[in-house]
Amino acid sequence: MIDMNVFKQFQEAIKHLGDMAQPEALTDEQRVSRAKAVMHSKIDRHLAMDLEACVNCGYCSEACQFYQRTGDAKYTPTRKLDLLRRVHSREISALAPIKRLFTRDITAQDLEAWQELVYDSCTECGRCSMVCPMGINIARGVSVMRESLFEAGLAPLEIMAVAQEQTGRGTVFGVGPAELLTCVEALRAQGIPVPLDEPRADVLLVSTVIDVLLFQDALAATARILNHLGVNWTLRSAGFEAANFGLLSGSETLQKLASKRLIDEALAIGAKTVILPECGHAYAALRWEGQLEDGQPLPFEVVAAAEFVGRAVQQGQLKLQPGDASQKITYHDACKLARHGGVIEEPRAALKALGMNYQDTTPTAELNWCCGGGSGAFLLNRDAPLRHKAWQIKKEQINATGADTVVVSCASCRLNFIEGAEIDEWSTHIESLVVMVAQQLPAKPTA
Ligand code: SF4
Ligand code: SF4
Structure with a gap:
């Protein structure tokens, strides 16, 4: 059961997150140049096909909760890829020399306008792609737009602030090893054995700032289930934060760094399995994007808590x-x-x-x-x-x-x-x- 007072304090803290951001002072030209550099590096064969394949049928609009509830054409999913489409059309596509004649270049003002479209009104949920007759992966394009805006210094201040904190101090909302220890001691005081910093274990359980601060019941429950099943597991102070503000902000550097902190701990203890907390984007970050530094796949399995528990029931x-x-x-x-x-x-x-x-x-x-x-x-x-x-x-x-x-x-x-x-x-x-x-x-x- 959540403590609503703590929840309200958390909501209040969010209101001031943006004040902590340290945005880079960039000229309009620098913003456009940086954003385009990302777009050029990310527009591969698959994304190029996605950018060229749209037949403007509109099915994706009906699938998107933001368009559904507002009817505002700016929230049309396919429109969220328009800047990528323009850069691809003018600068990369086979017909670029011709397209340049009648397609406007993107501007810093365009990039600023797209901040709301790819952060506020897109959760990268992927529902639009489920109904697209051309199979266009809009969420992937939105993710590239976030990377472009982040490099252009145009991520929303709240997300920029936390990304900067996680990059610099390694904490998220100020939660680091000391706060994890306090949380673990609170669970132990409830009679729940919680292994912390064991040198070897089959399973590395990772957590998230949200669970440490707000949903300790979820961490407690996961610990109780693992103990009940007799799993040899541990949490590790040096790598427990599954929230990945690299993925959320569009910072690929941070996305890899935050994953590396978990990967290093899993390797250090010889884990066969990493169990992620109840956190959707953590799953995307480590399960799909996580890899070793040399680009090789992870030598351990990554599962979500719900997946682990469900499998134990199924088996x-x-x-x-x-x-x-x-x-x-x-x-x-x-x-x-x-x-x-x-x-x-x-x-x-x-x-x-x-x-x-x-x-x-x-x-x-x-x-x-x-x-x-x-x-x-x-x-x-x-x-x-x-x-x-x-x-x-x-x-x-x-x-x-x-x-x-x-x-x-x-x-x-x-x-x-x-x-x-x-x-x-x-x-x-x-x-x-x-x-x-x-x-x-x-x-x-x-x-
Ligand atoms: S991925 Fe974004 S655009 Fe597509 S349905 Fe979800 S919120 Fe809407
Ligand atoms: S459903 Fe697909 S093809 Fe139709 S408008 Fe949306 S992105 Fe374009």
């Missing part, structure tokens, strides 16, 4: 006490887990093992609606009204199931649900998947 290792069969629950698929990662059956296996009345949403799984606050949108102060409108689609979807509890497996989604529920006085209970599972662990380990 018969984890059996749960039967819950209240009259309690109606549903599940919100985090985009980075389900749509991008294919983690669909595992969380459902865990939820069905609870023995409650489980009801899927419509649509569900890879077509489920985004919560509206992912990919850092939750941190943007000016974005609050827009992301709330987007979240209301989610709320209506959950209401239609009649569930009294919505279960989530991403701390960022959980934050956005809590914020939305508070504004709308929505009474549906919002709960973490690992917390639900840990509440129904049998008294003794199952055979």
Whole structure:
């Protein structure tokens, strides 16, 4: 159960995040030049095809929560790639010499205008690509736009501030090894054994600033499940932060650095598995983008907490006490887990093992609606009204199931649900998947 006072303090702190940013003083020419350098380096064969293939059918608009709730044409998904399209058309494509004659060059003002389109009104959820008849990966293009804007010094100040903190001090919102230790000691005081800085372990559990500050119940629950299963695991002070503000901001350098901190710890202890906390973008950062320094694949498995728990249920290792069969629950698929990662059956296996009345949403799984606050949108102060409108689609979807509890497996989604529920006085209970599972662990380990 979250302490709402701590949540409000967190919300208040977010309001001042931007004041901590140290933006680079760049000329307009430098901004455009830097952004274009990124675009040129990132427009490969696949992205070039995506930029040329759009037939302007408009299907993607209907799939996007930001367009759906506003009807504003500027939020059309394909339009978010227009600057990339112009640079590709004028400077890279086979017809560039001709296209230059009638396609306007991009400007610093264009880049500034696109900040809202690729940070505030795009969670890189990927839903638009599910319906695109040409299979265009819009979220990938948006990610390249974020990298371009970051290099141009035009990331939103809130995200820039945290990216600078994580790059420089290695902490996120001031949470480092000392804060982790305080959190671990609090869990130990509750009688939960939490191994910290063990020199060898099969499993490295990583956490996130959000869990350390706000959702300690999720960390406690994961620890209890691992202990129950008899897993040889540890947390490591030098590499526990799964939140990756490189991925969120568009800083590829930080994205690699933040992943390296986790990878180094996993290698140091000889881990066979790294379990990520309930955090969608952490999954994208380490599972899909993580690699060794020489570009080789990681020599250990990376799994999400929901994936690990669901697999243990599917394989018969984890059996749960039967819950209240009259309690109606549903599940919100985090985009980075389900749509991008294919983690669909595992969380459902865990939820069905609870023995409650489980009801899927419509649509569900890879077509489920985004919560509206992912990919850092939750941190943007000016974005609050827009992301709330987007979240209301989610709320209506959950209401239609009649569930009294919505279960989530991403701390960022959980934050956005809590914020939305508070504004709308929505009474549906919002709960973490690992917390639900840990509440129904049998008294003794199952055979
Ligand atoms: S990735 Fe999601 S938020 Fe972004 S444009 Fe597509 S549907 Fe909209
Ligand atoms: S659905 Fe695909 S082809 Fe149609 S407008 Fe969107 S990006 Fe273009």
